[in-house]
Each structure stands twice: as structure tokens, then as C-alpha cells.
Amino acid sequence: MTHSPDIAAPAPEAIEEASFLRDTLRAFRKNRMAMVGLVFVTVLVLAAAFAPWISPHDPYRVALDEQLLPSSTTYWLGTDNFGRDVLTRILYGARVSLVVGIVPSLISLSIGTVLGILSGYLGGKTDFAIMRLADMMIAFPSLLLAMVVMYTLGANLLNIFLALALVGWASVARVVRSQTLALREKEFIEAARANGTKRGVIMFRHIFPNVIPTLIVLFSLSIPEAIMWESSLSFLGVGVQPPGASWGLLVAKGKEYMFQAPAVAIAPGIAILLTVLAFNFIGDGLRDALDPSMKD
Amino acid sequence: MTASSDTILSVRGLRTEFKGDRGHVRVLDDVSFDVGRGKIVGLVGESGSGKSMTALSLMGLVPKPQGHVSASSILLDGTDISRLDAAGMRRIRGRDIAMVFQEPMTSLNPVRRVWEQVGEPLAIHKGLGRRAIRARVLEMFELVGIPEPKTRLDAYPHELSGGLRQRAMIAMGLICEPKLLIADEPTTALDVTTQAQILRLMRDLRDRVGTSIIMITHDLGIIAEMCDEVNVMYAGQMVEQADVFDLFERPSHPYTRGLLASIPRATEPRTARRMPSIPGMVPNLAKLPPGCRFSPRCGDVMPICQRAPDLVGIGSGHAARCWLHAPQDALPQEGTS
Secondary structure, three states, X not given: OOOOOOOOOOHHHHHHHHHHHHHXXXXXXXOHHHHHHHHHHHHHHHXXXXXXXXXXXXXXXXXXXXXXXXXXXXXXXXXXOOOOEHHHHHHHHHHHXXXXXXXXXXXXXXXXXXXXXXXXXXXXXXXXXXXXXXXXXXHOOHHHHHHHHHXXXXXXXXXXXXXXXXXXXXXXXXXXXXXXHXXXXXXXXXHHHHOOOOHHHHHHHHHHHHHHHHXXXXXXXXXXXXXXXXXXXXXXXXXXXXXXXXXXXXXXHHHHHOOOOOHHHHHHHHHHHHHHHHHHHHHHHHHXXXXXXXXX | OOOHXXXXXXXXXXXXXXXXXXXXEEEEEXXXXXXXXXXXXXXXXXXXXXXXXXXXXXXXXXOOOOEEEEOOEEEEOOEEHHXXXXXXXXXXXXXXXXXXXXXXXXXXXXXXXXXXXXXXXXHHXXXXXXXXXXXXXXXXXXHOOOOOHHHHOOOOHHHOOHHHHHHHHHHHHHOXXXXXXXXXXXXXXXXXXXXXXXXXXXXXXHXXXXXXXXXXXXXXXXXXXXXXXXXXXXXXXXXXXXXXXXXXXXXXXXXXXXXXXXXXXXXXXXXXXOOOOOOOOXXXXXXXXXXXOOHHHOOOOOHHHHOOOOOEEOOOOOEEOOHXXXXXXXXXXXXXX
């Protein structure tokens, strides 16, 4: 029997392609915490992107007569030690912190996933080489490594990405490798081999989709970590340079005035906290939504 | 059994070894058998006798750095596949020989839709597009009797019962119309009624599609039900080969007799306190007894069993590896008469 004509011939393709996304979205929408996180992150991204239009203040204008003011209708969160509006600097800092949170995580996740799957599935000498490299990265003090990169290549955003990816991929590779080792013994991998599937296809089509839930968790964990890393590097003077703003830098500089104007340090700290939480909720929601057995 | 036009698979001198820390272990020793075109051939034996290893060796799926497979010849429809390299073997797998595994619950990737997996051999070997594959998978689902096949295409494996998954696996195995299907205990993980359905389905498909089947099982009931010819394996060797009626009529190797005696029968009065069984266990392949491998467990053991017997013909396509059936000065002789 062929495809029965009562169903329009091109329809199944279209239905099938759409339904995976739709299923996932439906499952995601049902998760309230994840939706809250998503809304928060969306608002934050928009606010950061449109900061010049939202805020009436200039984040770099120094007004020494308006130092460390308490919150008011003009300066909602008060001003810092140079008289700059704290809320405006948080909005501008969000640009750096969000990008630094997401981009290096994506880079280290991609590198770690590819190397981890190769290492776990191919085994042998490939495995040995990749894992010894990862051991070296993990054994080496990562802050020192990141600082060396920043010192030698210069303190700019691109080098922060590079430094964080260099530090981050090894632990991802290890987790993915161990997952791959468990997966390659599964019967469905043997069944795929019995179908004459090529190694590359097995790794990409059969192993990789099974690793995705783990990757999402790793991703949602590595965003806060990267934000913290950026803070540390900025704090040590090799990250974002003043008067530029990033949340880590704001906390680091603001803590000197904790007692006169607590909002200067605490507000960006709360921003970090909320963003990290939001990403964690999104991560959890996505992991559940992407797992077929969690759908009903 | 020798006419090549009627023989889809002819295995000669298959030998599989594993390299371990304590030397080589030969898990298959000089295994030879034939599969007739359109026939269902059984491989029986206890766990560890080498049934599954025979299947993996034929498929070229023996784990690589440790395992080593060699054979005088493995003729698949006249082509010697034992000489193929890895890429050549990959082109054969799924297209000319397919395999159905024991565990339908774990043989399907949990995160991929059923139709994508069942249709994968078509994408690999025939390069079909998605829509053509979907249509063909639907046909196969109907062929293997999956109810509501249209709605099942987009299901995930966990949404199907064990019986349906095994039907899907059979659909996957047959989708490229292979010359040979190897079924490795395809019903062991299923409940009894589903077992019967799956077995009937496989026999049906053999009749309609004409695929030859190697049926690996430890269940002699399935052998009696399904198979045309039977190969009994013990400790990596063929110990008896016969037509299925002949085997049940006159089992010639003491091991086969033991297996047959171990089948529980509900009709007998339950006087015996224990079910009959063969004493002892399958020997460790690294420490085989000298001579006949079954001799330590054999009730008919004789002094000559210290020497390894050959597989010798005992008439009408029946062969056994036992001194009971060989003249003591008999020269080694191929057991495929």
C-alpha cells in the first residue's frame, strides 16, 4: 500500500516538522518558573539593547557634586562615587555581562561537546590525546591561565571570550565523554551500526541528541560561572576596563562605598543573582521540555 | 545444502578470537553452516555457546581492537563478504544483511521519532528523501501489522509497547529487503502471547518477502515452530546440524539430547522433584577441557573423548560432533555432506 490519498501528500512532512517545536514549546509554556525566567531575560536583553533610549542619564558623565546620592526620582538607585546613575550603569553593564555570560559558554560548550563525543565514541589514541589535554587544562590554575591570556593578548572583550572558552571546555568534554561512553554501549547504537550507519552519523544523529539535556544543564550552570569569571578578571584589572561597566566591575568598585551608599554594590549584585536564577529556570524548563518522555 | 543457487549464506571456517590480558580466547572455533534461500535456520545453545557471537561476526560488528574475525569464506549470495573491508561491510549491513536485536525496549533511540529510525537504512543505502522514506515506513508498518500506522510514525519509542517496538525493529530490518535477516532472540524480552504474534509475523514475512532468516534462540519450542534447519552450538563449536524434523526425531549429540530432555512437559505427572537439566556449566572458553568440549558434562563419556571429535555426517544432511557417531580411525571430514 502506498500513502493513502485521503491525507494530502505534502501534509505529513509539514505537520511533522512543526510538531516537534510545538510540542517543546507547549511543554515549556506549562512550566511557570521557566516562563518567568524567560520573561526576565527577555526584558533584560531589551533593556540592555535599548539602554540609551530608556535611561535619560549618561553612564560615563562624571558629576562630582552628585556623589553617592541616595535613591530619588531622578536617580532611582542613587549615584556612585563619580556621581553617575547606578541604574543606568547596571543597564549598560548588562550588555557586557550578558554577552560574556552567553558567548564564551556557547564556545566552550561547542568545543567540549565535539571533543567529548569524539573522545568517548572513538576511544583509543584519540580518547587518550583529548583527555590528557583536558586533564592539563583542569590541573592548571584556571584563573592564572585566563590572566595570562588577558595580559598577553590585551584586555578586550574578544580575549575574555577566548580566555573563558579555554578554561571552560575541558570540564564539558569530560562530562560529555562519560555520557558518550554510557550511550555507545546501548543497543540502539549497535542497531544503528547494524544498519550500516557511518560513525560520523552515529555520533551526530544518535549520540548528540541524547547529550542535549546534559548540555542545557551545563549551559545554564556555565552562564553564571562566566559572569563570575568576568567579574573576577575585571576585579583584578584584566577584564573590562573602567570607565566601562560590567556587573562584576560595578560590584568590585561599589563595595568600597558599602556603608555610605549600599545600593552601588548591592544593586548590580542583585542583578547578577536574578539573571543567574532566571537562566537556571530556563535551563530546567528546556531540559524537561526537550525530553520526549516528559511530554504527555 | 551445497548447491549455491539455493544457498543464500554459506559460512566456512568462521573463527573469532578475543585478545585479553591473559592471552587469546577463541569464542568461535571453525564454525561452518549454510542458510538456504527463503529458509529459517536456527542457532541453538546455552548462554555463552557462541550464538550471538556468530551473528556479530557475520555482521562485522565484533568489537574491534580486541576481537578478531577470520573465515575461509563467508559467501552471501555468491559474494565472499569475509574479504570486505570496514567500508564494504558497512554497505552490506542494513541492505543485504539486517539484524533484529533481543531487547526491543533499548534498541530504539529514545530521543528520535520511530519513523526516522525505522527509515534510516533507506537514507543510508538508497539515499531517499524524507517524504519517500515516510511513505515507505508507513508501508512497512502496515506490513508488520502495527495498528494505526499513520499515528505511530511520529511516536517516540517510549510511547510504544514492547511488541510494537519489536514489530518496528523488524520493519527496520526488512525495509531494504535484505537477503538475510538475523534475529537474535527476538522474542526473549516479550510476554508469551506477544512472542507467538511476533514469531507468526516473521514466518509470514519470510513467506511473503522471501527473506531468509537466521533465528538465534535458546528456546527449542521456537525452533520446532519456526525453523527448517537447526544448528546446535556448544562452547563456540557446531555440535549438531540437522533438518528440524530429523533433529527432534533422532537427536544424535548427547548435548542435543540433554537440551531436549530439559524441556518441561506439563503432561507428565509432577513426580520428579527437579526439572531435568544438563549437569555442570558451559566451560570457560579460556580453560577448555582437552578433547571433546562437552565431555565433562556428558553421560556417555568414553576414553576416546580425550581427543577432539570432528563434525561428521551421519546421513541425510545430519551431522554431529561426537565419537558415538564416528569410526575411531575416521579421517576429518566436512560435516556438511
